[in-house]
Amino acid sequence: MIEDVVRKGRLLDIYGPLLTERQRRCMEMYFNLDLSLSEIGEELHISRQGAYDMLNRASRSLEGYESRLGLLARTDAIREKIDTAVSLLESGTESAQEQAEHILKDIEL
Amino acid sequence: MIEDVVRKGRLLDIYGPLLTERQRRCMEMYFNLDLSLSEIGEELHISRQGAYDMLNRASRSLEGYESRLGLLARTDAIREKIDTAVSLLESGTESAQEQAEHILKDIEL
Structure with missing residues (x-):
């Protein structure tokens, strides 16, 4: 414990x-x-x-x-996707932005 | 009901x-x-x-x-932020992308 x-x-x-x-x-x-x-x-x-x-x-x-x-596990999974999307956006390339959009649209809440 | x-x-x-x-x-x-x-x-x-x-x-x-x-209310609030971020990204301007990043970083899970 x-x-x-x-x-x-x-x-x-x-x-x-x-x-x-x-x-x-x-x-x-x-x-x-x-x-x-x-x-x-x-x-x-x-x-x-x-x-x-x-x-x-x-x-x-x-x-x-x-x-x-399973809310803790779900929260972690969503957090990870959002963080990945933010990193991709920060990289600044166009294909990265498309990937980020895709990841965000794919998030199941 | x-x-x-x-x-x-x-x-x-x-x-x-x-x-x-x-x-x-x-x-x-x-x-x-x-x-x-x-x-x-x-x-x-x-x-x-x-x-x-x-x-x-x-x-x-x-x-x-x-x-x-309050998970339903929280889920809706997060969904709305993600949708807003995606719309901003789709608009394609640089300032919109910055706004989107800001919204995503601001999401509390």
């Missing part, structure tokens, strides 16, 4: 509103505010172990939403 | 995996296959009224996800 900070933070951005209020706060304190498990436990009036369990459950819940909706 | 066929179909595409299997089938039969409530009831072994209630519940559920995650 702990090593995957960037991914979890991004999943939290996307699916956070589907968590319970306490789960979301717990995740935010851990992944965005970098609080320790003991500090989170204090904030939520639960034990350190309780905070750990809540993080794990919330984390599994976020991964569950991603496995069903 | 009934008038909003296109919107519901799109919400179903995005959030369908979060519905129960029966709710999803019910919505698909109604919005994508254009079956009547009686036909849906027969398929699911419930009454016509039961099919209507299931559609309404599933429909509210989809709108609830949209109000929390």
